[in-house]
Amino acid sequence: MNFVTRHTVIYSFSPQHKPVEHVEPGELVLFETEDALGGQINTEETSLDELDWSRVDGATGPVFVEGIKSGDTLVVEILDIKVEEKGVIVTVPKYGILGGKRFNPSTKIARISKGYIHFDENVRVKANPMIGTIGVAPESGDIPSGSLGKHGGNMDVKELTAGTKLYLPVSTEGALFATGDLHAVQADGELCVSSIEVAGEVLLRFSLIKDKKPEWPLLETHNWYAFLACGDTLDEAAALATEAAVEAFMREYNWSFEKAYMFGSLAIDLEINQVVDPKKGVRAVMSKDVISLDSLLT
Amino acid sequence: MNFVTRHTVIYSFSPQHKPVEHVEPGELVLFETEDALGGQINTEETSLDELDWSRVDGATGPVFVEGIKSGDTLVVEILDIKVEEKGVIVTVPKYGILGGKRFNPSTKIARISKGYIHFDENVRVKANPMIGTIGVAPESGDIPSGSLGKHGGNMDVKELTAGTKLYLPVSTEGALFATGDLHAVQADGELCVSSIEVAGEVLLRFSLIKDKKPEWPLLETHNWYAFLACGDTLDEAAALATEAAVEAFMREYNWSFEKAYMFGSLAIDLEINQVVDPKKGVRAVMSKDVISLDSLLT
Numbered sequence: 001m002n003f004v005t006r007h008t009v010i011y012s013f014s015p016q017h018k019p020v021e022h023v024e025p026g027e028l029v030l031f032e033t034e035d036a037l038g039g040q041i042n043t044e045e046t047s048l049d050e051l052d053w054s055r056v057d058g059a060t061g062p063v064f065v066e067g068i069k070s071g072d073t074l075v076v077e078i079l080d081i082k083v084e085e086k087g088v089i090v091t092v093p094k095y096g097i098l099g100g101k102r103f104n105p106s107t108k109i110a111r112i113s114k115g116y117i118h119f120d121e122n123v124r125v126k127a128n129p130m131i132g133t134i135g136v137a138p139e140s141g142d143i144p145s146g147s148l149g150k151h152g153g154n155m156d157v158k159e160l161t162a163g164t165k166l167y168l169p170v171s172t173e174g175a176l177f178a179t180g181d182l183h184a185v186q187a188d189g190e191l192c193v194s195s196i197e198v199a200g201e202v203l204l205r206f207s208l209i210k211d212k213k214p215e216w217p218l219l220e221t222h223n224w225y226a227f228l229a230c231g232d233t234l235d236e237a238a239a240l241a242t243e244a245a246v247e248a249f250m251r252e253y254n255w256s257f258e259k260a261y262m263f264g265s266l267a268i269d270l271e272i273n274q275v276v277d278p279k280k281g282v283r284a285v286m287s288k289d290v291i292s293l294d295s296l297l298t
Numbered sequence: 299m300n301f302v303t304r305h306t307v308i309y310s311f312s313p314q315h316k317p318v319e320h321v322e323p324g325e326l327v328l329f330e331t332e333d334a335l336g337g338q339i340n341t342e343e344t345s346l347d348e349l350d351w352s353r354v355d356g357a358t359g360p361v362f363v364e365g366i367k368s369g370d371t372l373v374v375e376i377l378d379i380k381v382e383e384k385g386v387i388v389t390v391p392k393y394g395i396l397g398g399k400r401f402n403p404s405t406k407i408a409r410i411s412k413g414y415i416h417f418d419e420n421v422r423v424k425a426n427p428m429i430g431t432i433g434v435a436p437e438s439g440d441i442p443s444g445s446l447g448k449h450g451g452n453m454d455v456k457e458l459t460a461g462t463k464l465y466l467p468v469s470t471e472g473a474l475f476a477t478g479d480l481h482a483v484q485a486d487g488e489l490c491v492s493s494i495e496v497a498g499e500v501l502l503r504f505s506l507i508k509d510k511k512p513e514w515p516l517l518e519t520h521n522w523y524a525f526l527a528c529g530d531t532l533d534e535a536a537a538l539a540t541e542a543a544v545e546a547f548m549r550e551y552n553w554s555f556e557k558a559y560m561f562g563s564l565a566i567d568l569e570i571n572q573v574v575d576p577k578k579g580v581r582a583v584m585s586k587d588v589i590s591l592d593s594l595l596t
Contacts, residue, residue: 089560089563091556091559091560096563097536097537097540098537098540098541098544098559103556103559106554106556106560117564119561120551120553120557120561123588125564125565125588185564186563186564187562187563187564187565187566187568188568188569189540189562189566189567191540191562191566191568192560193563195564233531233532233533234532234533234536235531235533238395238487238489238532238570238573239395242395242396246396257401258389258401258402258404259404261389261394261396261489261490262389262404262490262492263418263421264485264487264489264490265387265484265487265489265490265492265493266387266415266423266485266493266494267485269485269486269487270485270486270489270573271569271570272536272568272569272570272580275568280533282570290421
């Protein structure tokens with residue numbers, strides 16, 4: 001098994017980064033990840049003013065996957081996610097969906113044990129460990145690892161859990177994959193800008209699909225597929241997710257735009273990933289009863 | 299049991315409308331409803347140009363509920379929803395989330411039988427009968443029944459099904475309740491602007507909560523509550539839904555804004571109702587494990 005330490009961290013996705021590891025499709029790869037705040041907050045007394053913000057939103061990697069090139073799809077099987085027993089959540093003035101209100105910077109440490117996040121005395125929430133940041137290098141340029149796009153990145157999708165598969169469109173040789181920013185739990189929205197940020201380990205296995213790719217990162221669960229789109233507003237993200245999904249239904253059934261558009265009202269669920277990263281994320285969810293993988297790639 | 303025929307139809311919610319029926323809390327009331335297109339489309343050859351658009355988006359009612367006044371909450375138990383065996387869906391140029399694309403007006407009739415919508419040869423979707431339009435009169439003015447707001451209206455929430463309860467803030471004596479616009483199924487988004495529009499019957503029972511009301515229409519299912527907010531954009535709707543939910547958590551636990559805001563990232567799911575009505579709708583979903591009804595009303 002390959003192991004990638006949390007000390008090999010990047011703060012952007014870029015084709016210029018030197019890979020820290022080369023792996024073959026089919027091999028197991030264990031990524032150790034730091035929390036999104038760079039492990040800098042260990043007590044509730046830590047002030048956000050003390051943070052080195054250049055160490056925030058890192059991702060472990062990048063890893064070069066052998067045999068993959070631009071135009072292919074990197075298939076990432078999420079085999080396991082382990083999180084540590086202590087997570088942290090913060091409020092940052094001006095940030096989050098209610099950033100226009102006046103409020104104070106604050107920090108909370110939460111214990112994670114026996115499948116629950118213990119948020120406060122007698123207030124707990126069921127844990128649902130998930131990956132916040134996961135992606136590959138874009139064709140050119142340098143995208144901060146705190147942002148998101150067609151390459152993936154800081155997508156913060158609560159459904160990106162153990163047992164799912166992510167299909168990432170590849171734009172550079174070797175893909176240059178990285179991941180990090182685990183959450184012990186996150187609701188759809190991640191509305192205050194952070195969630196239960198936690199260090200941990202992610203066990204992955206890569207495979208490849210040659211010469212075809214999804215329009216957006218594509219998530220597969222037991223029952224459905226979803227395009228993970230983003231935009232400057234939720235409305236834009238929803239329209240982009242819809243467009244990709246409607247086109248997939250046109251391919252699946254050889255339908256006109258009108259027929260696929262109608263069917264979307266019945267069979268494409270538009271759901272919110274997050275509203276704060278700063279691009280907003282919307283997923284277009286399609287049941288496997290009505291769509292096949294082949295129609296989701298072009 | 300009280301019965302309200304589909305021939306008593308309103309095209310707006312207004313305190314000026316004369317009630318067609320007076321009912322007591324606790325009584326059963328059966329509302330017969332026309333489809334959202336006014337029953338005008340019976341074949342796929344019917345052109346949208348032939349439609350009388352003044353007969354679209356009607357709601358059956360209004361009903362005067364005895365003993366209720368402004369500042370109270372009308373609790374609506376959805377006991378049963380029956381839909382007819384034939385529904386209709388349309389595309390209307392310039393409408394829906396992809397209204398910026400060029401496409402044609404089109405009409406499709408779909409058969410509904412044995413729990414499925416038969417959309418096309420070998421393509422079916424499981425039925426999930428739901429109420430599109432449900433609301434009470436606003437304090438003043440005249441809100442088209444095709445729109446939505448704090449009074450309810452054309453909210454198009456796929457979770458508004460038999461077995462749920464809706465809490466509507468009341469602004470006028472007797473509430474002046476009306477409902478209509480059933481869908482045999484609808485995905486989150488209702489992205490093409492219509493869904494499987496169908497005539498049918500809704501069996502309801504009203505009860506009252508005096509001198510307290512929710513900030514937005516509040517939906518209760520077996521497991522959760524949700525504020526049903528709306529705004530000119532999805533982003534605005536999401537912020538308004540969040541604000542109401544965060545304030546409810548502040549009341550529930552006597553928390554600071556910061557603490558409730560953090561908790562929202564873990565426990566408030568922001569979900570899309572619809573993106574086309576024309577105000578956009580977002581629900582803030584909160585598990586009953588962490589919030590009580592009392593904190594959701596003020």
